[in-house]
Amino acid sequence: xxxxxxxxxxxxxxxxxxxxxxxxxxxxxxxxxxxxxxxxxxxxxxxxxxxxxxxxxxxxxxxxxxxxxxxxxxxxxxxxxxxxxxxxxxxxxxxxxxxxxxxxxxxxxxxxxxxxxxxxxxxxxxxxxxxxxxxxxxxxxxxxxxxxxxxxxxxxxxxxxxxxxxxxxxxxxxxxxxxxxxxxxxxxxxxxxxxxxxxxxxxxxxxxxxxxxxxxxxxxxxxxxxxxxxxxxxxxxxxxxxxxxxxxxxxxxxxxxxxxxxxxxxxxxxxxxxxxxxxxxxxxxxxxxxxxxxxxxxxxxxxxxxxxxxxxxxxxxxxxxxxxxxxxxxxxxxxxxxxxxxxxxxxxxxxxxxxxxxxxxxxxxxxxxxxxxxxxxxxxxxxxxxxxxxxxxxxxxxxxxxxxxxxxxxxxxxxxxxxxxxxxxxxxxxxxxxx
Numbered sequence: 001x002x003x004x005x006x007x008x009x010x011x012x013x014x015x016x017x018x019x020x021x022x023x024x025x026x027x028x029x030x031x032x033x034x035x036x037x038x039x040x041x042x043x044x045x046x047x048x049x050x051x052x053x054x055x056x057x058x059x060x061x062x063x064x065x066x067x068x069x070x071x072x073x074x075x076x077x078x079x080x081x082x083x084x085x086x087x088x089x090x091x092x093x094x095x096x097x098x099x100x101x102x103x104x105x106x107x108x109x110x111x112x113x114x115x116x117x118x119x120x121x122x123x124x125x126x127x128x129x130x131x132x133x134x135x136x137x138x139x140x141x142x143x144x145x146x147x148x149x150x151x152x153x154x155x156x157x158x159x160x161x162x163x164x165x166x167x168x169x170x171x172x173x174x175x176x177x178x179x180x181x182x183x184x185x186x187x188x189x190x191x192x193x194x195x196x197x198x199x200x201x202x203x204x205x206x207x208x209x210x211x212x213x214x215x216x217x218x219x220x221x222x223x224x225x226x227x228x229x230x231x232x233x234x235x236x237x238x239x240x241x242x243x244x245x246x247x248x249x250x251x252x253x254x255x256x257x258x259x260x261x262x263x264x265x266x267x268x269x270x271x272x273x274x275x276x277x278x279x280x281x282x283x284x285x286x287x288x289x290x291x292x293x294x295x296x297x298x299x300x301x302x303x304x305x306x307x308x309x310x311x312x313x314x315x316x317x318x319x320x321x322x323x324x325x326x327x328x329x330x331x332x333x334x335x336x337x338x339x340x341x342x343x344x345x346x347x348x349x350x351x352x353x354x355x356x357x358x359x360x361x362x363x364x365x366x367x368x369x370x371x372x373x374x375x376x377x378x379x380x381x382x383x384x385x386x387x388x389x390x391x392x393x394x395x396x397x398x399x400x401x402x403x404x405x406x407x408x409x410x411x412x413x414x415x416x417x418x419x420x421x422x423x424x425x426x427x428x429x430x431x432x433x434x435x
Contacts, residue, residue, distance in 0.1 A: 079103060085118050091125035091171030098177070099123070102184070105177040109185050110252030112309045114195035119163040121184070127170035130233055133183035134167045135190035135245075164191050181256035182249070182282055189248030190241065196308040197244065205240045213300045214247070216240055220292065234370050237289040246287045247295040250425050251305050251313065258282050258419050260358055265377040266344070266405040267388035284360045284375035286417045286425040291369060294319075294427055316424055320352040322416050324431040331393050333400050344390035345408055345435075347376070349416050349428065351385060356421040361387045363412045366432070374407065408435045 077089040079099035087099035094102075102121065119138050128134075166187040168180055177184075197210045205211060205223035222239045225232055236242055249257055260283035269275040287294060295301045302313035325348045332341040347361060359379040365372035377387040390408035394401045412435070416428040 083116050083118075085115075086120040087123075088120055089123045089171065091123055093125075093175040094123050094171050098175075102177045102180065105181055105254060105256060106184060106188060108254035108256065109188050110248075110306070110309060110311075111188070111192070114192055114308075117163040117195060118188075118191055119165055121166045121168065123168045123171040123180075125170075125172045127173070130229075132169060133187045135187040136165055136167075137194070138163055138165045164194070166191065178256045179259075181254055182259050185249045185253040185257035186245050189245035189253075192248055192252075192308075193241070193244040198241070210244060210304065211240060213304055214243065214295070214298065215292075216243065237291075237370065243287075243289060243292070246289065247301065248305065249282075250287055250295050251302050255423050258423055258425065260360075260419065261375070261378065263360060263375040263378045265388045266390070266392040266403055266407075267394075268377070270392060270394040270401050270403060278375070280373065280375065282425075283358055283378065283419055284362050284417055285373060286419065286427060290362070290364070290373070290415050290417075290427060290430070294425065296424070296426070314422075314424070317353065317420075317426065319426065319429075322349040322352055322428040324349045324414055324416065324428060326414075326433055333393070333395075335400065342391045342393040342402055343408070344388055344392045347387045347389060347414060348385050351379075353418045353420050353426060355381050358419045359385065360417045361385075361414065362417055363389075363407060363414045366411060366413050374405075376407070410435060 074090055075088055076092055077095045077099055079087040079096045079102075081087065081103045085103065087103055089095070089099055102123070106121070166184065168174075168183055168187075174180055193210070197208060198205065206216065206218065211217075220238075221243065222235065225239075232239075259281040261278040261281045263278055263284065264272065264275065295305075296316040297319050302316065306313040327346045327348070329344050329346060330341060332339065349359070349361070351357065351359065353359075361376040361379070363372075363374050363376060376389060379385050379387070389405055391402060391404040412433055414431045414433065418426040418428075420426070
């Protein structure tokens with residue numbers, strides 16, 4: 001009996017133990033999976049205080065990803081940055097070394113994680129009819145090969161990457177990164193602001209935090225394209241996306257983006273053998289839209305821009321009054337064609353941002369801002385601020401030389417644009433004068 005009992009017990013244990021072990025294993029797995037599920041849910045619901053990287057997938061993508069792009073025989077040079085940004089040249093003037101310098105110039109602008117979604121920067125040889133540069137959203141199609149016995153041969157996993165392209169024009173004439181810096185900075189400003197500020201599809205541009213901080217409303221700006229192409233370019237300076245890109249340049253642009261020019265007024269031009277009107281540069285229009293305040297003048301705007309990089313903005317001066325003054329002058333001469341009186345004006349202001357700053361007096365017609373912006377004179381260290389406008393005259397001894405710039409007619413708005421020695425940019429309060 002005793003022996004039989006042991007046998008029965010052994011047989012029973014032999015049947016019971018595997019079932020018991022299986023039960024314990026399944027129960028433990030259930031408990032463990034529940035803990036894992038809770039941990040996963042907690043991770044997904046947590047604040048993104050730090051990034052998470054799938055190292056296996058990242059390595060696979062790094063080693064096996066390929067971009068689907070067609071060969072272009074017109075490409076003259078190409079440089080690929082460490083971030084996989086392609087710098088492409090269609091101009092003989094831009095080789096791989098110059099494109100690398102253009103990449104380094106790009107990095108001198110404020111940037112963060114959005115840099116990795118910039119697909120390419122393209123330099124074309126010819127000038128565009130209306131734009132110095134452009135920015136547009138792009139999609140790059142990619143594929144990763146997967147080799148497995150259960151999968152067809154040459155099986156690939158395809159996906160797309162959204163990003164953007166910056167296009168720079170007139171590369172045969174503009175041949176250095178420094179000369180391209182202003183356009184590059186403005187277009188990267190589009191990339192930066194679209195990535196960080198305007199990515200939500202459930203809100204209009206007027207509902208964004210940027211528009212609120214900037215004070216942009218349907219009364220002083222546009223959110224979407226209005227009218228035809230000509231209307232768009234005539235009112236380019238009023239669109240929120242353009243204002244935001246200009247704010248980026250003013251707040252985060254590279255030092256080279258502060259391009260200056262030595263503008264001569266009508267009186268100075270009379271003493272020059274040859275006078276060439278300089279193009280509009282950053283120094284005469286520190287922002288495209290001079291009818292609204294600078295970003296640094298508005299509370300919270302600079303902090304908002306730098307907040308995406310978790311950085312503090314630089315210190316800016318408070319807006320200073322420059323006290324613009326206009327004095328009329330009159331000179332008369334008995335000329336061959338009869339007695340003639342020349343009327344011109346001296347416009348002066350105070351160098352309130354220091355002697356080392358660059359000042360440019362600019363004017364525009366309040367009824368046609370876009371077509372009438374006109375730089376009058378650049379004032380630098382050691383120079384007086386008197387700028388002449390109107391029908392200026394020079395007595396050359398045996399003759400009289402005179403010229404009229406056409407400014408001293410109707411009502412004009414005068415603004416002094418300032419670039420300080422540390423690269424910060426300011427404007428005066430607009431000054432209206434009726435001639």
